[in-house]
Amino acid sequence: MSMQLLTFLQLILLIALYLGVVVLIPASVFHGKFENHPFYVRYTAYFCIGNFYVMNLVYVLQLFHISSRATLIIGVVVPAALGVAVFHWQDWVKASLVQAGETTHNVIVNTMGFRLFFARIFQNLWQAIVSILKAIGENMVTKWFDWIGTLVIIGIVAWQYGSNIFMTYGYTASDMLVHNAWINAMCNNDIFTNGVYPFGFHCIIYFFHEVFGIKTYVILRLFPFLETMLIHFELLFFLRLISKTESAAYIATGCYVLLNIWGKSAYMRYYSALPQEFGMIFILPCLFFLILFFRARDDENGEKGFKNESTTMLKLFGMNVCMTFAAHFYDTIALGIFCVAFAIAFCRVIFKKGYFGRIMVTGILGLVVAILPMWFAFLCGTQLEGSLRWGLGVMNGTVQEEDADKANLRLNQGKIEVPVIPAMDESTEQILRAGTATASLPAMDAQTQTATATYALGLGNFFGNMMKNVSGYVFISEQSSFGVIVFVMIFIGFILGALALLKREKEQGRMLLAASINLLFFYFLIMSREMGIPVLMDKNRTSVYLGYFSIILLGLVIDYGLNVGMALFEGDTLKKVFPALFAVICFIFLGLFGWVRMPQRVEAFQKNGAIICVTNILRENEPNTFNIISANDELRMTEEYGYHYEVKDLLIENLGLNANNYLSVPSSRVYVFIEKIPGDYDDKPYEGSGSPISETNAMKPLPISMGINIYKGYYRNVVMSKLYYWAKAFQETYENEMSVYYEDDEFICYEIRQNVDRPYDLSFNYGYNN
């Protein structure tokens, strides 16, 4: 079976299981509560409930050290069954139970044969399937535009971000290994293994690994696709909620996915399964439910009650606030900024009685629920995880934001080169690798770089700098043009917002203002270092949010324009189809002129061959019967299933011409992973980066350094060269016991078969023991 086919099957399974648990199960319980809402509201509500429940269930079980497949299944199935029974007792549960009882009685007393019994079951199942298909069919007929639009968006997102997982099998971010390790630790009920950190993302991955037995590394390999799809879903559904026209949401989302205007730092993180991007899924649903809360309050006309729809929407708002923080606190910061903009725009509404207090309490409660597990762990003596301390340090000014940026920027002949992989997570190397080597940003003059305060610059300089920053980080332009265009769009947003308010289209006007203010805030956020104000997040991460939020303003502007423009035409179908067709034609023309972005090939930190080998090794070997000798990466991927030995340790044990010590790796199978063209793990490309291993490099002394630095940059080539010649020499000695397990142009894996009771001596004089 090819890896592509395996990846496809695994992806289908993962999507089915994920949506089954976080959407279908909540839907089966709560569908009565949301049945009058459109699909996108129902979906978002179920999705939020499902994720919130799973996340917190795992938290609770982990903190009590009782998390296991059994407790997790019980924790999901029992409440779901009870929920179905409670919420739908009168609808169908009672009647079904009665009917089931009667049928069972009939079978027992032999008035019903088994043939009839099974025929009834199949008949009922068939009827259920038919009715579901019929409902979908009817919905497709009535909502045909939304169906087509959504499917198109799914298709282009899958094309844009999904194709990479079929070409690159490894982790596209170095810190995914750290997250993998943390999830592995959760299998031993050791949450917060490296300290207190938002574990919402890890809880979700762990749940699907533990309950369904999908290997963690497989989920992490495939989750970027699902995560990115969901981010775009929420953008689409949010726009769909606030738009007056039906096509604006699809056009705006299409622009986000297709247009070749975005800088790599604005979207490259979508190629990796990272907590921050997982948390992004829940930012827009917060505002989504806040708007629904306002609408419900308007409909309720001041009515009070816990079971009111407005309360339900507030609860969902709270859950999403909770999940942003539980996934990554940067998402809460982004949400907070948007909420402030929202509060300014909706000040006439929000400060009304029965609004502000309830919203604040719900939001704070959401945060408390998110913080509670971390606080509990902290009280029990678990220290803060390093990156959390770093993040707090950045916010309170004890850590300079440059520390993060320096890792990603480097001066090169007058241009600042950004490794295609912008900063990922502060916990490890923070480099994500893109396929096309590097992308250049507009050069910043020395004055700008050394500026520590905006006050020293003139207003013009400041704005010019701001536009360049936005253009450079969020867009592909080397000039400030895109920054200016968006700034103009903000201005237009203000104008249109004011116009809408004047036309008493309050929600549309307020949303236009909120989106504009929010973008303005993010403009300042990206310049916070230059302005001398606390840096809440580094520029690379800010650019992701800025790009994402700018689409909301774009969508609203398009919506306003279409709303006005389409008023001239008659007929609903024409109003829907014309703009969409026009957009499609525009995209085709843009594509002809190179303005449609093509899918990126993002290189992974592991060679494809390594992942193919890991997949086969796990399939072929019984647990804990093999060892993988590799440069660290496979340690976490196979942690639960086998053993790992560091290349560094192997080579250190082989130091010295006689290598007299006896090094044994006691397992019946030992696999040696060698990169024939070593990956470039350093944040600074070195001379000869991408060149194959060589005897010359094998002859160089082994770089002895701390931690994984030995695997970085040029050192990695030396290490891999030595390992290759070690393997060659070992194979000459043990020609029957060592064979090539897998080989391609860039990677080779050797397999050593040995007697576990008398393992071979892996330290010997292989000619390069220096």
Added chain:
Amino acid sequence: MVSRRNFFTMLILLMIMIFMFMFSSVLKQVLNEYGTNSYAQTDADEGRLRGDYDALSAKLSDEAKALSGKAILPDDYDEGDADKRVIFLCRGGENEVGKVVNAWCGYMKRPMITYNTLDGLEYISSSALPEVIIVDGENVNWNKEADRLLHLTQNGACVIFARMPQPKEIKNSAVLRELMGIKDVYSEKIAIDGIRLFPGFFIGTEEEYADGPGKEGRQDLKLTLPWYVTGEASKVYMMGIVNDRSRKSQFLPSIVWRHAYGDGKCFCITGDYLTEMSGMGFLTACLGEKDSYDIYPVINAQNLVLANYGGFSDENGDALEAIYDQRQIPLFRDVVGPSVISMTERSKDKISLMVTPQMDYEDDIEPEDNMLVFYLRLLNEGYGEAGLSTKQVSNLSLAQKLGKDRVYWEREAADYVLRSLYLDDATHYEDAKALLPDLRTIVIEEKNAKPVTYVDDEVTCQVATSDCLTHTFSQDIALKSLETALGYSNVVFDMFEVSHPSGDDYADFSRKTSSNLLSFWKPYAGFAKTTLSESDLRIRRFMALDYHDARKGSEITLHVDNFDKEAFFILKLNRDEIDEVEGATITDLGDGFFLLGATQEDVKITVKVRTLYYY
């Protein structure tokens, strides 16, 4: 009242049922051609097989004689079948190790060239190096030979130390230690607690030869050994074990191991295993570990011989009645016979029933009529064949005894061809041969004799390899070794102890033999279960054949000379798996060993090119 119609219906039904049950038994009685020995009816040309064997032996012997004991000249090694030459390095003539090596060379179809010194061998080219150099380490002048052996190994020679040099010699010689891969001579003589045999060296399961539950009384290995610690480039097949579990396994004494040095390999065998014929499997096993594969001929026969089987006359009846409450005839017919049949049904063995109609020819008790017929009928139902035993308690000459037996035999089953004989004293063979013109094979019990050989032009000799009453650790190693070398075992139960008991009663005898047979021979279920006549024919074919093999990529070819209908080989694959076999049947024996049953002269084996499931 039953009506007449019902009565007749019931009667007919009863008759049908009786017929159905009786029919098969009646058929078995009527159609059983017990009077003929079906195993004797072969269409093999025994004369031609013997002729081929003689020609092959002469060829190997001539080649060996042409080179042995003479100065080594490169020209001698540039010609001929160099890759099948065996050099035996030993000073002072052929000794006990030499005999074993000689026998092994004969079975492996290789000439054994004996030298006192390897002087001159280092000058021959690497491609002309002999296949293996077997060294009797105790009889070599190491001051001169150590460097030569090191040089030869460096150039690609395969060296097997059939017996190790004295530990002191190894300790003092850095060259020897380098050649053997010995990091340290921890002790020249130390008592260990057992020996561990790892899988893949011999055919059969891995084993721990140390005292433990269920192993009481089986330890008879020599456990005082030099303690050699091996290291890099070594692979250990047998190691000593000590009860001190804190010792890491890599520092435990190596007993049999391989050390790769330069382009060659050096195999070391600590202990005296190669001083007995049963130890020849060590040489085969070492050769099997040399390359990616190995093919060698085997007999493929597993015999179970019930020697001195009585129960035909009522001799020693009072003594037996005192023990068993039964006299000899019912004891053998009702107790011994069924228990043996039951055991062989489980082990799938065929019985070679070597009967002795009388033990005492001087009493007036004669063998009973129809008893031989009874046993022949039983054997003819698929359990085996009958032969004669020579044991007696009277003072008749062998000729007289066999003469009397022949009278009884001709009276009972005149047409049954007697092809096998259990000879309790091999010196009387000529007498027996004169009286048994159809004799083709004899079974003898002789320590350290060649397991199979020709006695004369017509008769083969099969030596008992085990009595199965005891199965000590050394016997187990011997069994594994012999099965690996020849795919052959010849288990002989001496039933004299049953008809003339002196110690254990039959219950003990049966319990020990059946538990040993059913346990320790289980890994060899892939080999054919044979009667003596069947194994005789296989031995003749085995002795006559010669073979050549080669490997090209994933294809291994085997050509069999002097092929006669079938030939058996062991294929040892060290890293590959079999994909396809042409011209032979194949049986997996485990751990990379396969039994090839060649059905034609040329056999082609294709090994799998490894492909991963996910690619």
